[in-house]
Amino acid sequence: MMLIEETAPAAGALPVALLREHLQLGSGFQIGEDSAETMALSGFLRAAIAAIEARTGKVLLTRRFRMQLDDWRDRLGQTLPLAPVQVVNDIRIDDGRGTVTTLSPEGWRLLPDGQRPMLLPTGIILPHVPRRGMVTITFTAGFGESWDQVPADLAQAVLMLAARYYEDRSLEGSRSAMPFGVSALIERWRQVRTLAGRGNREAR
Template sequence: MLVEETVVTDAALPVVAFREHLRLGSGFAEDALQDGLLAGCLRAALAAIEAQTNKVLLTRQFSATVQNPPRGAEYTFAVAPVGQVLALTQLAADGSETALEVIAHRLLPDAHAPRLVPHPPVPVRGQLKISFEAGMGAAWADLPHDLAQAVMMLAAHFYETRNASGGATAEALPYGVNALIARYRVVRLSAGRRWS
């Protein structure tokens, strides 16, 4: 179970750049009138692209709870890239919590499937809560240009079709967005193995 512990702040969203991308008018007192709507479109586009790629674009904190992990098993993170593990907590069946030493566990970085190797092995009947930081960058300027462009394009699509009612026939991601995020997607070839 993956939980987003912190959210992307309004200050991290490129609302001004998005307004320019849309070629909205400027120089009027009402410039900021649509900022809430623009920020909402950017957040939706970020969420959609992160869901399609399993990549976290703007850095934030997450926690993952592993139910009854096999003794000594590696944990493969559901998202990437993982920058650091912040805390590890063992949850016993009786509800008690035991903090584990983060330094005793090894983070194996990977562009698509970073892994955590626990040491010592977690008991079979325990749960493991992993608090970690993931993301490609703390600021918009830190993102790869193709992903930043994909977010802008998808946010513009959401903005322009915000009043459209869709159903089973609603179109998928625009072709240009799909083309830009294609190399970041994880292709699954068999159960349990992930390949890029």
């Protein structure tokens, strides 16, 4: 499986002001609101968001992803690796010889789920993928486009982790360990993830 992030959170959606306030109240830092500092804080927030999304499989701010598979994991239903999925934009099958077919939305449906959203066929099974072919699924996932739509515990975990990155920015390897408070906040969102990898190909 290959998962590609096609869009990134808008700079205006990042809680830079909240992080600045968090640092001032928690550590006594007086942070100037200049463009260089804002860019640095945005970088720490993006790093914290990425770390928490990697641990939980949850997308905090809405964006579009492209997943490429060499075959369905299960033709009765394909699990998507991230949640919550808002919409499946399109599905395309490349036969490996230059022909790409866009599947009709009438042939599949999204089964929303907070942990394991699935792509299900409206018929019996999902369409055949040729042996040397590939299926590409483009979907949009995330809790929302603005920070106030992110669940409170995940939002707080991001601020805490970004603050830790800021405070430890001069230390080597400071981003390798997840602080206990952050781990506690995200624990209920974690799951044993079913990877959307190669399925059992039929003999063809």
